[in-house]
Amino acid sequence: MIKDNDIIETLEELEAFLLLVEKxxxxxxNVEGVALATHNSNGRPFIAxxxxxxxxxxxxxxxxDVYENGKDMVRYGVKKGH
Structure with a gap:
């Protein structure tokens, strides 16, 4: 299920989404992980x-922009401040 109207536009929104999943x-x-991917039929990027x-x-x-620049955040997790 991909939510059509709810697009993550910025890295800050991606960070907030990842923290929401993590918490x-x-x-x-039974969440095991997250991944950036592209939709098979239209090539649109999404986070799964x-x-x-x-x-x-x-x-x-x-x-x-999030797809291209958020890969490390998805791969390694959100860096928490001190």
Missing amino acids: GGLGFT VLDDKHQLLLGRWVSQ
Whole structure:
């Protein structure tokens, strides 16, 4: 399920989304990870929240800028301030 109207436009929005997933704020109990991907049919970039069987729990469209510049944030996690 990808939410059509809810696009992550900035790296700050991506960070907030990742923290929400990490803290369990979406209500999913079996989140195993997140990934940036592109939709097979239209090539549009999105972030996927995956379960322990690597099935899509939730997807959110992301801007091209977030897709290109947010890969390390998704791969390594959000850096927390001191």
